[in-house]
Amino acid sequence: MRRFLLIAIPYAWLLALFLVPFVIVLKISLSDTALAIPPYTPTLDFAGGWAGLKSFFADLDLENFVWLTQDDLYWKAYLSSLTIALISTVLTLMVGYPIAYGMARAPEEWRATLMMLIILPFWTSFLIRVYSWIGILSQEGFLNQFLLWTGLISEPLIILNTKIAVYIGIVYTYLPFMILPIYAALDRLDESLIEAAEDLGCSRLSAFWLVTVPLSKNGIVAGCFLVFIPALGEFVIPSLLGGSGTLMIGKVLWEEFFSNRDWPVASAVAIVLLLILVVPIMLFQRNQQKQAEAEQ
Amino acid sequence: MHATTFAPWEDPEAKPLIRFQNVTKRFGTFTAIDNLSLDIYEREFFALLGPSGCGKTTMMRMLGGFENPTEGRIELSGQDISGVPPNKRAVNMMFQSYALFPHLSVWDNIAFGLRRDRMPKIDLENRVAEMLKLTRLEKFAKRKPHQISGGQRQRVALARSLAKAPKLLLLDEPLGALDKKLRQDTQFELMDIQEKTGTTFVIVTHDQEEAMTVASRVAVMDEGRLMQVATPDRIYETPDSVYVADFIGDVNIIEGTATPDGQDTYRIDWAEGQEPIRATSAHPFATGDRCYLAIRPEKVTISADRPEAAINAVKGKVLDIAYLGNISTYHVELPSGTVIKAQTANTRRISRRSFTWEDSVWLSWTVTGGVLLAE
Known part of the structure; x- marks a missing residue:
């Protein structure tokens, strides 16, 4: 009985907070849009009895999914989101790895402070932090003012409302998710392994490639997934920093939902996004599992 | 060599x-x-x-x-x-x-x-x-x-x-x-x-x-x-x-003052009321020099009576016995309070051990058994 309860709690949690909402979204994605409240038909009405239930299921169709393939806006948005997520993941790795490496090599008494500096921005609202980038990146922003003052440029750079601003925003926001798992992997790395590699004929650089990188692989993989997965569906950063030129699926979804009030198509977009994300999420899970096994 | x-x-x-x-x-x-x-x-x-x-x-x-x-x-x-x-x-x-x-x-x-x-x-x-x-x-x-x-x-x-x-x-x-x-x-x-x-x-x-x-x-x-x-x-x-003597193995250190006594041989006065010890040393000591005699426990013989020929012999009481299977280390307390360790191989069964706690015993060693050190 106690075992049953123990298992029942997480299952009830998943059922209430994941499966039920998912089924609702799935149902809406199979419905038709309507000028009503809620803005779609059919709605489930138990008063109709068996016949009502039958006609309810008869009214569901895959029309919205077919529509996603017909308008090239959608696959372009998916593709563009994938590219942006991929490039920002690589950029975050390139920025995050040296930081994590520096932290792991820093003197013991510094590490807590450095860790604090990584976590500190989280104590401010995410929205405020993204907004403040507008102040930095806009044509009259701090960055341009500074560059003009130093004389490096004579014309202000146009960064805001371009993809570059989106990359900056994503790298900035998700950097801690990259740094922390890599730091954890590097922190565990035994210094004598590097010395052993050098002793056996490695230069500093080749010891890094042959020992440090392979041994922090799990951290790198975990960090990349932790950045890639949320970046793929990112909505706030592209809409605030990317302007109208940046196509991302999160933004498309938002517009379908709130501007077009086409809940069924928006739901279909969400379902497809979820299907795309299932693959990296499963890979991520497998990586975590492998890491847990390796530690035993 | x-x-x-x-x-x-x-x-x-x-x-x-x-x-x-x-x-x-x-x-x-x-x-x-x-x-x-x-x-x-x-x-x-x-x-x-x-x-x-x-x-x-x-x-x-x-x-x-x-x-x-x-x-x-x-x-x-x-x-x-x-x-x-x-x-x-x-x-x-x-x-x-x-x-x-x-x-x-x-x-x-x-x-x-x-x-x-x-x-x-x-x-x-x-x-x-x-x-x-x-x-x-x-x-x-x-x-x-x-x-x-x-x-x-x-x-x-x-x-x-x-x-x-x-x-x-x-x-x-x-x-x-x-x-x-x-x-x-x-x-x-x-x-x-x-x-x-x-x-x-x-x-x-x-x-x-x-x-x-x-x-x-x-x-x-x-x-x-x-x-x-x-x-x-x-x-x-x-x-x-x-x-070095103390770091490597077990050792008894006896502190005293040296007096030359023949070729490379010294008399060591080490405790009130105790007979002086005699030891050889290649290292020269002058009369009255502070010296330390380092002697390994296995070079100290333990016996019930004073051995006739022994040059260095002291009487004491068995304070403790460390039984290690193959060997036993006897901790013997001298009247002055100094404890000297003596080691013997256990060639006989333990039940037939010659000495036990509180027994009065004699410890003896040869002139060359120990090393005389200046520091």
Whole structure:
């Protein structure tokens, strides 16, 4: 009985907070849009009895999914989101790895402070932090003012409302998710392994490639997934920093939902996004599992 | 000494493989190595022995290239090696933690150093096979380090550091992580491998028994200085300071004042109301000099009556008996309160032991049984 309860709690949690909402979204994605409240038909009405239930299921169709393939806006948005997520993941790795490496090599008494500096921005609202980038990146922003003052440029750079601003925003926001798992992997790395590699004929650089990188692989993989997965569906950063030129699926979804009030198509977009994300999420899970096994 | 005995340190013509010349190493204000000079010869099995913090690991890390001396020079085959990075030295090291690469198999661990030298594939495979055979690891070549036992890991570390056929192999507490029985077996294996390969070994250890077993010469260190460098038997039999005598094995130290009494013989007055002790010493003492007689427990004979011929004999009471199976150590308290340890082999069954607690006994030793030390 106690075992049953123990298992029942997480299952009830998943059922209430994941499966039920998912089924609702799935149902809406199979419905038709309507000028009503809620803005779609059919709605489930138990008063109709068996016949009502039958006609309810008869009214569901895959029309919205077919529509996603017909308008090239959608696959372009998916593709563009994938590219942006991929490039920002690589950029975050390139920025995050040296930081994590520096932290792991820093003197013991510094590490807590450095860790604090990584976590500190989280104590401010995410929205405020993204907004403040507008102040930095806009044509009259701090960055341009500074560059003009130093004389490096004579014309202000146009960064805001371009993809570059989106990359900056994503790298900035998700950097801690990259740094922390890599730091954890590097922190565990035994210094004598590097010395052993050098002793056996490695230069500093080749010891890094042959020992440090392979041994922090799990951290790198975990960090990349932790950045890639949320970046793929990112909505706030592209809409605030990317302007109208940046196509991302999160933004498309938002517009379908709130501007077009086409809940069924928006739901279909969400379902497809979820299907795309299932693959990296499963890979991520497998990586975590492998890491847990390796530690035993 | 016999002509074929391996003792290059006694040959003034012999060129040392390693030469420390007035080497000092400081970390900030802490002096780890204090103006130290030392020669180590080819094919030697040299042990650096001392308590933790005595500087033995720093010596080894300087040989490996992980630290550079603050002052002085270190020569390898006559060439100054200070400033040469670890990857450019014909020196390999076996780390205390073994430092095996966890992501590589046993085979790849051993091949790691050879690959860095871009050794041709055939030669590389032969060399790795040879090393696997030497360390009896053929069966485990494909395993990862976490899939083998501690003793096997130790052998992988040894094979990996020997694979490049270094001029000098450094071993940092190589047997520290093994249990006692395995450690003893491995000591002989190490000696065997050292002989087979003809490599010069320098071993760092805090275990005096280990140093005595494996080494051709032992350097006893304390606070960054060499206390004594000699063969194990000389270190044990003729220590040149109380520190060395006390650090190596068990010892009784009797403090007193020396008075010359014939050729190389001294009378030592050591306690009120006690007969003076007589001992020989090559080191000269003047009348009234403070001296310390170091005498090993196994050189002290315990008996019920005063032996007739004994020159040095004291009477006491058995305070404690440490029974170690093969031997017993008797702690005997003299009337002055001094406790002297005497060791005897247990040639008879324990039930027939001659002495027990509170028994009155005589301890005796010969004139040459102890070593007379000035400090």
